[in-house]
Amino acid sequence: MGTGSVLWGVLAPMASRCRSVPAPICRRANPPWSLTILVVTLLSGVAQTIAAANCDQWGRCELKLTGPATGNPFVDVKLTAEFTQADQRITAAGFYDGDGVYRVRFSPPTVGEWSYVTSSNAKQLDGQRGSITAAPPTGDNHGPVRVARQFHFAYADGTPFKPLGTTCYAWTSQPDELQERTLETLAAAPFNKVRMCVFPKRYTWNENEPPSYALEGTPPDQWEFDRFNPEFFRQLERRIDQLAGLGIQADLILLHPYDKGHWGFDRMPAEADDRYLRYVVSRLAAFRNVWWSLANEYDFMKEKEESDWDRMIRVVTDADPYGRLTSIHNGFQIYNHTNPRLTHASIQNGSAAEDPGRAVLYRDAYRKPILLDEIKYEGDIPKRWGNLSAEEMTHRCWNTIIAGCYPTHGECYLADDDILWWAKGGVLKGQSPARLAFLKQVLDNAPAAGIDPIDKWQHPRIAGQPGAYYLVYLGKQSPEEWYFVLPKHGLEDGMRFRVDVLDAWNMTVTPIDGEFVVKQQTPYLFADENERTVPLPSRPYQCVRIERVEKSE
Known part of the structure; x- marks a missing residue:
């Protein structure tokens, strides 16, 4: 292709293989990349599609153009491309990549067809039009x-x-x-x-x-x-x-x-x-x-x-x-x-x-x-x-x-x-x-909602999700037992919990036999209805993990 050609390389990270494309475009990486090409030839200034191309949502598409190489293209040449889909408009700045090559990269946030048009103060780079189609994400592509x-x-x-x-x-x-x-x-x-x-x-x-x-x-x-x-x-x-x-x-x-x-x-x-x-x-x-x-x-x-x-x-x-x-x-x-x-x-x-x-x-x-x-x-x-x-x-x-x-x-x-x-x-x-x-x-293995403080001013070492999941990290303390007691947030009498003791240093998980059933003890705290305690190994860096047991279990 001549200097008035446009080459689209669609990079789909984490895809399973690299399709057969010209060597300068398809770079083998570890893990491999999937790469698809959309070739557009300019005839009398009109873009004509030669082949369609798909790329993953949140993947990376690249528009490659040939333009001015004299002077200082890093400063002298301005290039952007506007990508549109329905009422979505994303403008991405292009950059000079040396040897007369300019690139614009685009990461489609939604699936479907996106059209584009370039804008530049350099005639060769201005007004180039085309489209790409973003397919649903594959592999481990969960997006940004x-x-x-x-x-x-x-x-x-x-x-x-x-x-x-x-x-x-x-x-x-x-x-x-x-x-x-x-x-x-x-x-x-x-x-x-x-x-x-x-x-x-x-x-x-x-x-x-x-x-x-x-x-x-x-x-x-x-x-x-x-x-x-x-x-x-x-x-x-x-x-x-x-x-x-x-x-x-x-x-x-x-x-x-x-x-x-x-x-x-x-x-x-x-x-x-x-x-x-x-x-x-x-x-x-x-x-x-x-x-x-x-x-x-x-x-x-x-x-x-x-x-x-x-x-x-x-x-x-x-x-x-x-x-x-x-x-x-x-x-x-x-x-x-x-x-x-x-x-x-x-x-x-x-x-x-x-x-x-x-x-x-x-x-x-x-x-x-x-x-x-x-x-x-x-x-x-x-x-x-x-x-x-x-x-x-x-x-x-x-x-x-x-x-x-x-x-x-x-x-x-x-x-x-x-x-x-x-x-x-x-x-x-x-x-x-x-x-x-x-x-x-x-x-x-913790809830998707994350670990949050539950009663931060009074019990800063207890975190999790109220009524569902708790981590009680005892740090450098070395107690023989932990009295099962939790802040009131999200709790009701009769809720049932299972307990594990996690050793943060020795990397062990010790399940505690039986279930703990909570009952309100004070205006602020719930404890086990039988006042049970959790046995501990009398060494530091222990964490008590507490998880709600649903009735169906």
């Missing part, structure tokens, strides 16, 4: 993750999503072999979200140069802030797709302070920041497993004012046609997460995770989902934030869940090769991930 029930998350199809994340800041800035090892580790780990940076990180135990850079220029600090490196972004996209194949959300950190001027990505002028953010969003917004995190420890970037962050949050959310999850992460000064453009609060506060009664306060303050994304790290480095025991990391994650929030794991064990998971990835060395896999099983 969204806020659900105010404090929780679910995929677009309603399937609950309960974040249990990890931090691996600069894993995509490492050699390919190490990146592959990180993916192998994640495939066997319990984590379903990864906090990761676009830009490289320069800090103790992480001072190597990356294989490539997001901007054109001469390393380490001579950059053309108006020219991007498409090959860098293609590699990043490949890794994001591989995370999707593992069922992992990419919590993408767009800016961070751990540069210290070495590269200068932490102190770009405002117009460069905004141009970079728009370019990233134009490339990645159609990836259904991408979340936006404006910054890691935003307040440590002293060259920027809080008003700059207000502006950049607006830039990202205005550029994103799909409303992907968006946050900003703090160092010492917590950002005002009441900003309606932020979908959830990403908090650094290790002490908040030491007790559920502390963490729960953030829910009341911001009234949206709370992710305690940095509760310190399991490890042995000589930094106060990076030497938690595995027991303490596990304990803090349980506390966070009981508070109705969601935790993020991290690991910093010293190594001769300076490969620490928190920065570079590689392999996990700690003992908490296995325990967090046990916690994930507990969460997966």
Whole structure:
């Protein structure tokens, strides 16, 4: 095809195979991708359909066009495409991908036929028309993750999503072999979200140069802030797709302070920041497993004012046609997460995770989902934030869940090769991930509505769904028994419950014989009608799980 041709590649993540298409379009990944092509030939400026094409709802469709390659196409050429279906209209920004190639990516939110038309200040790219058909989603495609029930998350199809994340800041800035090892580790780990940076990180135990850079220029600090490196972004996209194949959300950190001027990505002028953010969003917004995190420890970037962050949050959310999850992460000064453009609060506060009664306060303050994304790290480095025991990391994650929030794991064990998971990835060395896999099983088996505080001011260690499901986490206490008593909410005399004792550290489940039948004891509490207690093993990190038994059982 000549320079006036349009090529549609429809990427359907998690599909079973890759159909026979031209090699430059069909890239084999692990797991495989399904790829369908819609070819349109322009005859005298009129688009003529050659073959129909289907793509999955919430999948990723890509319009590829040939246009100007001279001057600076990153700045000089504007390109958008409007996709319409009935009364739905979605405008997606295109981007320059080098060598005269322009792309527009689209993720259809509903099934059925979508028509499109392009708009551009470049004649070759303007006014191209066509249509695609979005088929029902297949495989593990549940759509993007969204806020659900105010404090929780679910995929677009309603399937609950309960974040249990990890931090691996600069894993995509490492050699390919190490990146592959990180993916192998994640495939066997319990984590379903990864906090990761676009830009490289320069800090103790992480001072190597990356294989490539997001901007054109001469390393380490001579950059053309108006020219991007498409090959860098293609590699990043490949890794994001591989995370999707593992069922992992990419919590993408767009800016961070751990540069210290070495590269200068932490102190770009405002117009460069905004141009970079728009370019990233134009490339990645159609990836259904991408979340936006404006910054890691935003307040440590002293060259920027809080008003700059207000502006950049607006830039990202205005550029994103799909409303992907968006946050900003703090160092010492917590950002005002009441900003309606932020979908959830990403908090650094290790002490908040030491007790559920502390963490729960953030829910009341911001009234949206709370992710305690940095509760310190399991490890042995000589930094106060990076030497938690595995027991303490596990304990803090349980506390966070009981508070109705969601935790993020991290690991910093010293190594001769300076490969620490928190920065570079590689392999996990700690003992908490296995325990967090046990916690994930507990969460997966909990009600779809999620874990919520039930009587937060009086009984902060009891959470669940009133009258139906309870987790009573006893933390570092080591009692011989627990007196069966629950807050009154949702309870009536005669309700029956079964009980298991969960050992959060030893990862065991011990069923307790018989059923517990509740009777109101005080104006605020219900207890077992026979005043039964739950026997415990006299060691810490025990949790009593209580589930309603329906009469039919």
